[in-house]
Amino acid sequence: MDEGPVEIPITDTLDLHAFRPDEIRDVALEYLTEARTRGFRQVRLIHGRGIGMQRANIQSMLRRLDFVQDFWDDASLGATVVVLRTED
Numbered sequence: 001m002d003e004g005p006v007e008i009p010i011t012d013t014l015d016l017h018a019f020r021p022d023e024i025r026d027v028a029l030e031y032l033t034e035a036r037t038r039g040f041r042q043v044r045l046i047h048g049r050g051i052g053m054q055r056a057n058i059q060s061m062l063r064r065l066d067f068v069q070d071f072w073d074d075a076s077l078g079a080t081v082v083v084l085r086t087e088d
Contacts, residue, residue: 049078
């Protein structure tokens with residue numbers, strides 16, 4: 001049963017555990033776009049520690065986004081910290 005889109009509050013952290021693996025890239029992209037629009041300069045994407053599949057997937061996407069200035073692992077949280085470029 002599809003309940004339609006779910007509104008996600010935009011804060012400086014997005015926990016991706018709540019989403020199916022096939023949704024994560026789209027959810028993360030929408031979140032990053034909206035976070036940037038709202039003026040966030042740094043956010044965290046929590047993907048978990050595990051074997052690194054989701055981390056690799058997220059970081060692969062981040063490398064291709066021109067509005068991502070930088071990113072790095074925060075291994076203690078199982079997260080990637082993302083620095084967003086300001087909107088011109």
